[in-house]
Amino acid sequence: MAKQQDxxxxxxxxxxxxxxxxxxxxxRILTTEHGRRVAVIVNEFGEVGIDHHLLIxxxxxxxEMSNGCICCTVRGDLLRTLFNLLEQRGSYxxxxxxTTGLADPAPVAQTFFIDDRIRSEFRxxxxxxxxxxxxIFQQLDRSPEAKEQIAFADLVLLNKMDLISPxxxxxxxxxxxxxxxxxxxxxxxxxxxDISIIFDLQSxxxxxxxxxxxxxxxxxxxxxxxxxxxxGDLDGLKVSEWFRSVxxxxxxxxxxxxxxxxxxxxxxxxxxxxxxxxxxxRPGRRWGEGEERINRLVFIGKNLDEEKIVGGFKACxxxxxxxxxxxVDPFGRNPLDTSNFTVDQIRYWARQNLEFPPxxxxxxxxxxxxxxxxxxxxxxxxxxxxxxxxxxxxxQRTINDVTFDDxxxxxxxxxxxx
Numbered sequence: 284m285a286k287q288q289d290x291x292x293x294x295x296x297x298x299x300x301x302x303x304x305x306x307x308x309x310x311r312i313l314t315t316e317h318g319r320r321v322a323v324i325v326n327e328f329g330e331v332g333i334d335h336h337l338l339i340x341x342x343x344x345x346x347e348m349s350n351g352c353i354c355c356t357v358r359g360d361l362l363r364t365l366f367n368l369l370e371q372r373g374s375y376x377x378x379x380x381x382t383t384g385l386a387d388p389a390p391v392a393q394t395f396f397i398d399d400r401i402r403s404e405f406r407x408x409x410x411x412x413x414x415x416x417x418x419i420f421q422q423l424d425r426s427p428e429a430k431e432q433i434a435f436a437d438l439v440l441l442n443k444m445d446l447i448s449p450x451x452x453x454x455x456x457x458x459x460x461x462x463x464x465x466x467x468x469x470x471x472x473x474x475x476x477d478i479s480i481i482f483d484l485q486s487x488x489x490x491x492x493x494x495x496x497x498x499x500x501x502x503x504x505x506x507x508x509x510x511x512x513x514x515g516d517l518d519g520l521k522v523s524e525w526f527r528s529v530x531x532x533x534x535x536x537x538x539x540x541x542x543x544x545x546x547x548x549x550x551x552x553x554x555x556x557x558x559x560x561x562x563x564x565r566p567g568r569r570w571g572e573g574e575e576r577i578n579r580l581v582f583i584g585k586n587l588d589e590e591k592i593v594g595g596f597k598a599c600x601x602x603x604x605x606x607x608x609x610x611v612d613p614f615g616r617n618p619l620d621t622s623n624f625t626v627d628q629i630r631y632w633a634r635q636n637l638e639f640p641p642x643x644x645x646x647x648x649x650x651x652x653x654x655x656x657x658x659x660x661x662x663x664x665x666x667x668x669x670x671x672x673x674x675x676x677x678x679q680r681t682i683n684d685v686t687f688d689d690x691x692x693x694x695x696x697x698x699x700x701x
Contacts, residue, residue: 289554289567290673291406294378295481296391298432299413300422301384304442308413308474308481309381317478322368322375324361361394365401377482378405387428388412388435389538389558396561399698403675407556409437409484410539412466413474416455417446423458433459434506434538434583436466437484444470464508465581506538509589511580515600516547519613519651519660525595526562526653529582534560536587542580543567546613546651547601553650562653565675566646566663614649614660621682629664629682632690637676639666649682664693 299305312321361380368378382391388410395407412432415422422429433439439459447455456468469476522544530537541556552567570576578600582592612618630645639645644667652661662685664676676697678689692699 289406289565290671291404292372292376292378293408293482294380294395294405295408295484296388296410296435297379297381297413298386298388298391298410298435299384299440300415300419300426300429300432302418303384303413303415304440304471304474305381305384305413308411308440308476309379311474311476312379312478312481315478317482319377319482320375321377321379322371324364324378324380361391362398362401365394365405369400369404372404387431389431392435392539392558393561396558396563399696402563402698408482410435411438411440411481411484412436413440413442414455414459416441416443416452419455420451420458430462430506431538433462433466436463438480439463439466439468440474440476441468441470442474443472445472462506463583465510465583505585506583507585507587507589509582509587509592511542511593511596512577513597513600514575514577515545516576517544517578517599517613518601518615519546519549519649520615521599522546523651523653523659525599526651527655528595529592530557530560530562530653531655533584533587533592537582537584539583540581542578544578544580545570545576547615548611548618549613549648551648564650564653566648566650566665612649613651625682625685629662629685629690632687633664633666633676633693636687636691636694637666639668643668647682652677652679664690 297305297309309323309325313323368375380391382388392407392410395401395405412435414433419429441452441455441459444452452470459466459468467480469480537557537559539556539558540562542554544553544555546553551569553564554567555562555564557563578596580596612621626647629647633639633645634641634643646663646665646667648663648665649660650663652659658679658681660681662678662680662682664678666674666676668674674697676693677699678685678693679699680686680689
């Protein structure tokens with residue numbers, strides 16, 4: 284089958300401290316001709332909404348929640364709003380969430396990992412943090428939220444550049460790199476930025492050239508980045524065990540993690556992202572012919588054990604560099620042990636039990652399972668329906684062990700134990 288594409292609704296979280304310029308940026312997104320149909324959730328802290336009055340009128344979908352902060356009391360409201368938006372699936376293709384300036388982005392991002400249906404319909408495209416370049420120095424000294432917003436960012440917009448000196452800019456970029464060395468930094472005035480960058484954050488952070496961790500300076504912040512960019516085939520079982528240990532031992536301190544992995548003998552990328560103890564891993568696009576298979580991982584968090592993370596990951600690498608390492612699959616087994624008949628049987632059960640049309644392509648493959656206490660290998664079933672995002676299901680068994688009942692149970696629980 285042709286390369287797999289993740290066609291879930293991309294979600295961009297727009298954050299930044301009070302007065303940084305988030306509303307100005309959102310107005311640009313709503314009024315610029317970019318070809319996207321954008322739905323917007325505007326969050327405000329307090330009983331009476333104000334920010335929505337500052338939004339320029341447009342024909343885009345605006346959903347305002349004004350009965351609390353997303354990051355604390357209204358996460359349930361955020362889920363309900365997302366479910367409501369699913370009922371209008373055909374009217375938009377992109378979702379923006381603007382958080383209050385006092386918000387910790389973590390719970391907002393976590394929302395897209397904790398509910399099975401939300402995970403199957405939405406994907407976290409990334410986090411954009413707008414920074415008030417003139418006042419950010421004071422904010423970083425006084426507010427942990429300002430640090431956390433930068434730490435979570437895939438893209439940092441240094442706004443109000445006309446209000447600071449070149450000397451202050453150099454120091455500011457240094458401080459931001461200390462907090463999050465993996466984020467892209469753009470300098471702006473009046474939040475004027477190429478909107479396509481906002482919409483294409485995932486390819487920017489995962490497909491683009493990741494930054495190696497630099498030892499040229501010592502971190503001065505309690506939040507740091509661990510980046511790994513190495514070629515090589517990965518042993519799927521070792522990857523599963525390594526992730527379990529990282530999440531168990533350091534998950535509470537991991538604010539963001541994301542990456543692309545090259546599993547031995549697998550023609551597809553394995554793409555993951557996570558927030559704290561929550562993890563999502565799924566098959567990604569197919570590796571291109573002649574493409575160098577580079578593993579790219581980024582962990583951002585507090586007091587991370589970089590040496591242990593990097594050393595543990597490198598121990599998962601087998602010999603070779605994107606070439607099949609002998610007649611074994613990603614988990615070290617003979618791939619001939621799984622017959623095409625078995626895979627076709629699972630496809631048939633999926634169409635029968637889940638009522639998919641006979642022409643719908645279905646991919647059945649094994650992937651690492653990183654959840655502590657679960658089997659290290661699970662079976663992913665990906666169904667491609669015309670005009671809809673791919674549907675992902677998982678069974679906590681190897682392909683050869685999948686039964687009719689396992690597939691039937693997907694009706695009630697499509698992503699068990701994730």
